[in-house]
Amino acid sequence: MNSMVIEVLTPRYAMAWYPWAVQYFFMIAISYSALMLTVPGLLLGKQRFLLLAKIALLVSVSCTLVGPVALLADLHQPLRFWHFYANITPWSWMSIGSLLLPLYLVLVVAYAWLAWRPAMQEQAQEEGWMARLSGWIALGQWHSPRWMLILSGLGALVFSFGIMLYTGAEVAVLQSRPLWHTEWLPVMFVITGLVAAAGLVLLLNRLMTGNDEDVNRQGLTVIFVGMILAAVVAALWLTEGITGYSPSVQEAFASVKNSPQWTAVAVWGLLAGIALVLSAAVLLKKQSWLGFGWLVGLLALHVGWTFRWMVLMEVQTVAKNTAGYYQYAIEAGSYGFMGIIGTFGLWLAALLIIDILVPWKKGMQVRAR
Amino acid sequence: MDTMRRALLGQIAKLTAGAALVPLSSIASAGINHQPPRREGDPSKRYAMLIDLRACIGCQACTVSCHIENEAPLGSFRTIVSQYEVEHEDSGDIATFMLPRLCNHCDSPPCVPVCPVQATFQREDGIVVVDNDVCVGCAYCVQACPYDARFINEHTQTADKCTFCAHRLDVGLLPACVESCVGGARIIGDIRDPNSQISQMIAEHSKELMVLKPEQGTSPHVFYLGMDDRFISRPDAKPALWDVRGPKGEEMGYEFHGH
Numbered sequence: 154m155n156s157m158v159i160e161v162l163t164p165r166y167a168m169a170w171y172p173w174a175v176q177y178f179f180m181i182a183i184s185y186s187a188l189m190l191t192v193p194g195l196l197l198g199k200q201r202f203l204l205l206a207k208i209a210l211l212v213s214v215s216c217t218l219v220g221p222v223a224l225l226a227d228l229h230q231p232l233r234f235w236h237f238y239a240n241i242t243p244w245s246w247m248s249i250g251s252l253l254l255p256l257y258l259v260l261v262v263a264y265a266w267l268a269w270r271p272a273m274q275e276q277a278q279e280e281g282w283m284a285r286l287s288g289w290i291a292l293g294q295w296h297s298p299r300w301m302l303i304l305s306g307l308g309a310l311v312f313s314f315g316i317m318l319y320t321g322a323e324v325a326v327l328q329s330r331p332l333w334h335t336e337w338l339p340v341m342f343v344i345t346g347l348v349a350a351a352g353l354v355l356l357l358n359r360l361m362t363g364n365d366e367d368v369n370r371q372g373l374t375v376i377f378v379g380m381i382l383a384a385v386v387a388a389l390w391l392t393e394g395i396t397g398y399s400p401s402v403q404e405a406f407a408s409v410k411n412s413p414q415w416t417a418v419a420v421w422g423l424l425a426g427i428a429l430v431l432s433a434a435v436l437l438k439k440q441s442w443l444g445f446g447w448l449v450g451l452l453a454l455h456v457g458w459t460f461r462w463m464v465l466m467e468v469q470t471v472a473k474n475t476a477g478y479y480q481y482a483i484e485a486g487s488y489g490f491m492g493i494i495g496t497f498g499l500w501l502a503a504l505l506i507i508d509i510l511v512p513w514k515k516g517m518q519v520r521a522r
Numbered sequence: 523m524d525t526m527r528r529a530l531l532g533q534i535a536k537l538t539a540g541a542a543l544v545p546l547s548s549i550a551s552a553g554i555n556h557q558p559p560r561r562e563g564d565p566s567k568r569y570a571m572l573i574d575l576r577a578c579i580g581c582q583a584c585t586v587s588c589h590i591e592n593e594a595p596l597g598s599f600r601t602i603v604s605q606y607e608v609e610h611e612d613s614g615d616i617a618t619f620m621l622p623r624l625c626n627h628c629d630s631p632p633c634v635p636v637c638p639v640q641a642t643f644q645r646e647d648g649i650v651v652v653d654n655d656v657c658v659g660c661a662y663c664v665q666a667c668p669y670d671a672r673f674i675n676e677h678t679q680t681a682d683k684c685t686f687c688a689h690r691l692d693v694g695l696l697p698a699c700v701e702s703c704v705g706g707a708r709i710i711g712d713i714r715d716p717n718s719q720i721s722q723m724i725a726e727h728s729k730e731l732m733v734l735k736p737e738q739g740t741s742p743h744v745f746y747l748g749m750d751d752r753f754i755s756r757p758d759a760k761p762a763l764w765d766v767r768g769p770k771g772e773e774m775g776y777e778f779h780g781h
Binding site for chain 1: 580599605608611635657658659666669680752758
């Protein structure tokens with residue numbers, strides 16, 4: 154029986170998650186990824202990764218502080234956030250996340266505080282209000298042994314795995330949206346997070362520390378390897394759909410096959426990914442171009458953010474129950490554009506306040522061409 | 523959607539409608555994203571709805587009466603009748619298909635376990651409700667529902683959905699949509715009572731009943747009689763609604779494609 158069907162009457166459904174969600178997922182992924190980048194330099198004490206670790210620590214702390222603000226803003230009743238702790242719900246991934254997140258935040262801040270403390274204590278010896286402030290923040294001149302740094306770093310690392318798991322699982326368990334319902338989504342969040350974190354480190358390396366060559370090489374390597382892994386994961390996901398191994402992936406293909414907007418997004422993602430992996434490879438090959446690492450960093454940030462925009466916002470334009478796609482136009486106000494700009498502004502403020510208060514560059518030896 | 527897949531889904535829809543009638547005891551489990559225990563409501567009952575599509579004329583009386591009864595904001599609906607124009611490709615004959623949609627009060631509701639604050643829960647009588655004094659408006663349940671039965675109420679800024687008019691059922695009244703249905707297409711009742719009209723109709727039409735999106739494994743408790751299996755999942759249809767925006771991008775209204 155062949156027939157043409159036209160949907161004559163159906164309601165339009167609003168977006169349930171706002172761009173705030175994209176901002177949270179972006180910030181928190183950079184936060185845990187940058188934390189991983191601090192491990193060789195700060196926890197394992199490898200000297201050649203120390204500079205990378207110092208920049209990554211700044212990136213991790215600033216994003217850890219700002220991410221939860223965006224998450225709070227995505228609630229329609231932000232002042233009811235305490236309900237999470239009054240009604241603990243161990244069977245909900247989001248509730249588990251609400252328990253993990255504050256502990257993770259405290260551990261990351263403790264880790265950074267311990268790492269920056271010797272320099273703060275030194276600054277406290279000087280004259281003026283900054284010295285006095287440093288003294289207060291350092292909580293006195295007592296010596297903090299290295300095991301405290303290791304312990305808080307390891308603790309933060311353990312909780313960061315919890316954050317990776319919950320942010321991925323929270324979205325991937327939703328069978329109602331086939332584009333989300335895949336075990337590859339949490340993996341992809343982590344990989345693209347790592348790419349974006351390395352990108353931000355490259356950018357700050359150019360803007361704040363004098364474009365160190367080793368950091369550029371290390372950051373570009375992370376981006377290159379990350380993008381290769383992302384390509385493998387994307388290929389596996391596609392194969393699951395093409396071979397029919399996963400009905401959910403097949404359904405995901407079917408749900409977007411007739412949308413020109415989706416085709417455009419997929420093509421853009423593919424082109425940006427290829428451009429990123431090629432530019433990282435070229436810079437790694439041609440040592441004299443390493444100084445342009447920050448440009449690749451910007452592209453890496455774009456890829457990391459766009460992946461989250463595509464996954465969290467664009468997927469919501471696919472109707473679950475009715476034909477067609479919803480048109481989504483970013484609003485100008487705090488539910489849209491201002492929210493995005495505002496989160497980045499808050500992050501910049503956090504970064505600058507830390508930069509003013511904390512002599513995090515102390516003893517840094519930068520090697521640039 | 524190809525014919526094979528459609529036929530298969532149709533079979534699942536029928537089977538699932540049948541399976542739902544086996545009384546399921548509380549399927550509480552401690553695992554993540556598993557159904558929590560039910561609470562409140564009459565444990566001796568299991569409310570369900572049967573919609574006789576043969577009697578639906580698409581007048582939207584249910585949509586309007588629900589809107590008035592439950593004070594949903596303009597543009598948000600707890601129930602609506604989707605309307606489709608179906609044209610036979612060879613003969614050119616045109617028919618209209620009406621599909622009333624509402625919360626399916628599933629036996630395994632995916633919206634319930636995701637709620638991080640236990641604001642949304644399933645009553646012992648099967649009705650899925652939201653305590654909007656507790657709801658934080660995270661909209662996780664809105665994402666989890668495969669039927670788009672939930673929305674964030676712009677007045678309360680919390681999750682909102684069809685409750686089978688539990689406030690009316692509890693005092694012996696019919697839900698607003700059932701009360702106002704001119705064709706008598708919506709039948710609500712207790713499927714644990716073998717003498718209820720719904721139980722008798724289910725027994726009579728058990729082979730023809732279908733549910734929406736059976737492949738999601740949600741075990742919906744809104745059963746459709748006279749259903750066309752092309753519509754049980756996201757229909758392979760041309761969307762005809764286009765929103766019209768003014769010069770400043772503000773929404774002005776809708777208009778049919780091609781008119």
